Amino acid sequence: MKTTILNSADVRRLLTPEACIHAVEDAFRMLGLGQASPPEILGVHVKNGGFHIKAGVMKFGRNYFVAKTNANFPDNPALGLPTIQGVIVVNDADNGQVLALMDSIEITILRTGAATAIAAKYLSKSDSQVATIIGCGNQGSVSAHMLMKVRNLNSLRLFDRDHERAKMLAKELAGQLSCDVSAVRDFHGSLRDSDICVTCTPSKMPFLSLAHVGPGMFIAAVGSDNEEKNELDPALVAASKVVTDLTVQCAGIGELHHAISRQLMRSEDVYGELGEIIAGVKPCPVRHDKTIIFDSTGIGLQDVAAAVTVYENAIKYDAGIAFSLNG
DSSP: OOEEEEOHHHHHHHOOHHHHHHHHHHHHHHHHTTOSOOOEEEEEEETTEEEEEEEEEEEESEEEEEEEEEEEOTTGGGGTSOSEEEEEEEEETTTOOEEEEEESHHHHHHHHHHHHHHHHHHHSOTTOOEEEEEOOSHHHHHHHHHHHHHOOOSEEEEEOSSHHHHHHHHHHHHTTSSSEEEEOSOHHHHHTTOSEEEEOOOOSSOOBOGGGOOTTOEEEEOSOOSTTOOOBOHHHHHHSEEEESSHHHHHHHSHHHHHHHTTSOOGGGOOEEHHHHHTTSSOOOOOTTSOEEEEOOOOHHHHHHHHHHHHHHHHHHTOSEEEOTTO
């Protein structure tokens, strides 16, 4: 039996933003209904970055096992290399057959952006008009596109420590999105009238605090995917309604982790998981006087859903290269 090999260009062709949002939302719903097992994660730190392995099993017509190995090296762009590099393996979960090997970069970026959009769909005010994105790398760009799939924004503001980077992304998005897009030098001022804030940086020091946040704001905290990263002041997390992608994982590596380590919160203080809200197990907590934080550490079921979509489209459209791993 042949294994399908798919590069990043194949993944981009086979996984549209809409398809990714649909697949990831289904994955969260199944998790919330108890129809999927909680995914697993393993992290290994090295001198200039780290590796993590995320894996999960889900049934999409057939039973699939998907494992992703990602390397994350924040200083790589200065070396002409991507920050994130990795590979995804798709297996038949009933017999172990290796069905596909695919590049992980596009899937990681898209499925993370999809989770941000899905969380915004359920956790932000339905009449949200203004969003601020902090961090203007690939994830910031994808987050902007994904947000526009679920909210009819009038204004999108971009901030990055490298203002030129923010300006370049603003120029790019202005020609692609149906809203006003601008680069700002001061995200504090931008947040005063923002309904939505997305943080997608590699920061290890919190930069967003209670003083920056207005009532009713929805914050998607995307950057913290290991225990060293930290974008939000733990006091802000503790003062907000917190929704996680997976509470046990967020308690170990997310913004929740820092609030717990400071003894400002317990895992039991989390309002709920996104899957529970999507599935209707818990009601949407949207209130105009309460900040809502989505602690997005990235779970393996997002990778399962996105990778399976890519694989099934590859079979449907005869894409990729067929290769025998057995010689």
